[in-house]
Amino acid sequence: GESVGLHLPTLSVQEGDNSIINCAYSNSASDYFIWYKQESGKGPQFIIDIRSNMDKRQGQRVTVLLNKTVKHLSLQIAATQPGDSAVYFCAENDYNQGGKLIFGQGTELSVKP
Amino acid sequence: DGGITQSPKYLFRKEGQNVTLSCEQNLNHDAMYWYRQDPGQGLRLIYYSQIVNDFQKGDIAEGYSVSREKKESFPLTVTSAQKNPTAFYLCASIGQGFTGELFFGEGSRLTVL
Numbered sequence: 730g731e732s733v734g735l736h737l738p739t740l741s742v743q744e745g746d747n748s749i750i751n752c753a754y755s756n757s758a759s760d761y762f763i764w765y766k767q768e769s770g771k772g773p774q775f776i777i778d779i780r781s782n783m784d785k786r787q788g789q790r791v792t793v794l795l796n797k798t799v800k801h802l803s804l805q806i807a808a809t810q811p812g813d814s815a816v817y818f819c820a821e822n823d824y825n826q827g828g829k830l831i832f833g834q835g836t837e838l839s840v841k842p
Numbered sequence: 843d844g845g846i847t848q849s850p851k852y853l854f855r856k857e858g859q860n861v862t863l864s865c866e867q868n869l870n871h872d873a874m875y876w877y878r879q880d881p882g883q884g885l886r887l888i889y890y891s892q893i894v895n896d897f898q899k900g901d902i903a904e905g906y907s908v909s910r911e912k913k914e915s916f917p918l919t920v921t922s923a924q925k926n927p928t929a930f931y932l933c934a935s936i937g938q939g940f941t942g943e944l945f946f947g948e949g950s951r952l953t954v955l
Contacts (some may be wrong), residue, residue, distance in 0.1 A: 820944075
């Protein structure tokens with residue numbers, strides 16, 4: 730069935746290092762992908778998105794890479810800061826299913842000072 | 843400012859009682875969603891609505907009910923048939939065509955006593 734999953738449930742990095750958070754998806758028909766950041770007790774916040782006709786998109790300190798061949802998505806955070814500590818979710822959307830957004834389990838990023 | 847408002851933020855319920863969680867948005871978004879989040883877990887889709895007076899079941903709809911009488915409002919009722927209702931509930935909305943950012947509310951935490 731459809732699912733979006735993450736390779737690692739936790740990730741610990743040193744402040745200033747780059748972080749890479751991975752995500753695997755199974756629905757080859759998904760055409761839109763989003764990364765969210767969730768701090769404890771709050772709703773998820775949008776970070777960056779990418780459509781299936783792209784393989785890379787850059788934002789401020791973040792880059793999302795999409796590899797449709799192996800159905801893999803990654804989020805790269807440059808110069809990771811303590812404020813980046815949170816749980817990160819990837820999500821996929823298949824427009825043919827009328828906007829049914831499916832979320833992965835999440836990766837908890839911990840930044841060490 | 844535009845956004846999504848969920849209420850109440852915290853709710854306690856006795857077993858056997860129905861409770862209704864409110865979700866209101868002033869973003870003029872067509873599609874609205876309800877997700878459930880358990881500790882250390884990702885978001886699971888309960889119900890979603892693409893347009894007024896229409897809604898579809900998500901992956902875990904059993905024990906829940908919704909209505910979409912107005913574009914701005916998508917209340918979720920947790921019924922007594924939901925066997926394990928203690929969780930964090932998140933409402934979200936997205937604009938026309940299901941493109942762009944999915945906006946989330948701040949969540950409602952339901953505890954069954």
